[in-house]
Amino acid sequence: MSCVFTLKQKGLKLTPQRRLIAEAIHDIPAHLSAEEIITYVQEKMPGVNKSTVYRTLELLEEAGCVYRSRIDDTFVYHHAEEGHHHHLVCRKCGKSVDCDEDLLASAEQEVADRYGFKVDLKHVVISGLCQACAHET
């Protein structure tokens, strides 16, 4: 809901396609692939073009409503809620765990101090193996 509102705020048009896309990322509390969002949208409104979906997601990202991260080879999108900004995602089972803000803060600081590099690791998705998947060979 907040998403469509934010779009309006920016003087952008509120099309049924956009409403559906916002609905998808709003209603489904997970990291969605573009594929999944496209499917969701097309179920309720066949004929919606994938480029519309990609463009809307880009818009929502710019508006700060949605985060996009790359997980291995595909992009995943999730609703931007304050509080937990980066995530551990298991590369095998796909399970995702939110982790604390401060985890990479010190590394960020180090990079700035030592190398003068300005990086933002807040929305980074770290891919690895979860306990369960690491155990089974």
Add this chain to the structure above:
Amino acid sequence: MSCVFTLKQKGLKLTPQRRLIAEAIHDIPAHLSAEEIITYVQEKMPGVNKSTVYRTLELLEEAGCVYRSRIDDTFVYHHAEEGHHHHLVCRKCGKSVDCDEDLLASAEQEVADRYGFKVDLKHVVISGLCQACAHET
């Protein structure tokens, strides 16, 4: 050189195409994009197909001769030398800086301790803005 030797060791064939690809990543001391490698190879041997290049690079990566990392939207390849395994790369000017091994080690440990996640951040490329690019608007 070591690269082609490693391939031989594994019972793989040493084709002129592969020799050239190995030469590229061996001779040019930078993060090369696939594009650049393809160009290099095709200059010396026109007609070499991109899929050959991609497949060889994959092979070399599996053999541990080459690291592949994603930088923003494209893959970059570089010769695997021991010592400096992760890199800061400026998203604007492309400048690349090797950084210390231990930078992310503590973060890695934290992730393991707190969340049971097993991650490997050694070959990660961190993209950000270098001092120069951060200063100009």
Add this chain to the structure above:
DNA sequence: GGCATAATTGCAACCAGGTGCAATTACAAT
């Protein structure tokens, strides 16, 4: 050197994601 054969190549087709452009449509003003 010639031969067998498994590995490798080039091709053509595919995938996710992105882009330029003409046709359509949401919205503001009347």
Add this chain to the structure above:
DNA sequence: ATTGTAATTGCACCTGGTTGCAATTATGCC
């Protein structure tokens, strides 16, 4: 309710990277 217009859509095509498959070739063996 109509209209004007700028934003948005769908389309068709493009990109980097990947894959299946038939044709080619590097290597081991005689």
